[in-house]
Amino acid sequence: MNLLIMGLPGAGKGTQADFIVEKYGIPHISTGDIFRAAIKQQTPLGVKAQGYIDQGELVPDDVTCGIVEERLQQPDTKAGYLLDGFPRTIVQAEQLEKMTQKLNKPLDAVLNVDVDPETLVERLSGRFICKNCGATYHKLYKKTRVEGTCDxxxxxxxxxxxDDKPETVKNRLEVNLKMNTPLIDFYSQRNLLHTVNGNQPIADVTQEINQVLSDLH
Incomplete structure (x- = not known):
């Protein structure tokens, strides 16, 4: 099962990725992780990527795509993979299509965990921290036991x-929305896109994803 998971920050992508990886026994390929691994192992592409990062520049598409392609050739992707954080642009999506065809590992489905932006602002801007000891809380999910007093x-x-202030969060979501919209259209045209309602409780989102993936078998 070759999958790509998409969703705006705070949509719960990570939680659902954990479920998919456990259920289907496929590796979770997050671009951040594979970049760090390539740099740590000093692979030729890792060294190249490090050079751009050190200069504060964006890593070019050919280097990014090369690192992803190397990762997709590793033995643990035999039964499939779950991509996360790549592609970010149409150019990268086209490159991914070419490389997965070449490797005979084309995408089976693209899961888009869709949550309305207002809910995401609430989720992401609800965090607050104790000035004295640094304990973290959330106004919706992890309140203090006594209001106004650190547990x-x-x-x-x-x-x-x-980073957690509503205005900053809104800007971050807008940037991601602009980036994701062309990709959603791209995968929709290829009949690969499955949009999942991420406004539901976590277990229900998992169940919906499970249904989509079961239907693919």
Whole structure:
């Protein structure tokens, strides 16, 4: 089963990826992880990528695609793979199509975990931190037991990281939305796209994904 999982930040992609990997026994290929591995192992492409990163530049498509292709040739992808974080552009999607055809490992499905942006802003901007001991909480998912008091140290002062502020979160989502929309169209035209309702409880999202994948068998 050769899969790609997509979704905006906070959509719960990571949780669903864990389920897919466990159920189908395929590796979770996250571009961040394979970049770090290639750089650590000092592979020729890893060294190239490091050069661009050190200069604060974006790693070009040919290097990124090369690192992904190397990863897809490893023995653990024999039964399939789950791509995450790649492709990010149409050029990369076209390259992926070519390389997977060449390797005889074309995509079977693209799962898009779709959550409405307002819900995502709530999910992502709900985090707050105790100023005294650094314990983290969430206004929806992990509240303090006593309102305004840290469970760990009893402190009463909290702050929010600039990354977690609603405006920053909205901007981040807009950037990702712009990036994802052409890819959704690209995979929709190829009849590979399966949009899953990510507004449901986690177990229901898992069940919906399970249904999509069972139907592919």
């Amino acid at each position: 760990v140290c009893g402190g009463h002062a909290f702050y929010q990281r600039s």
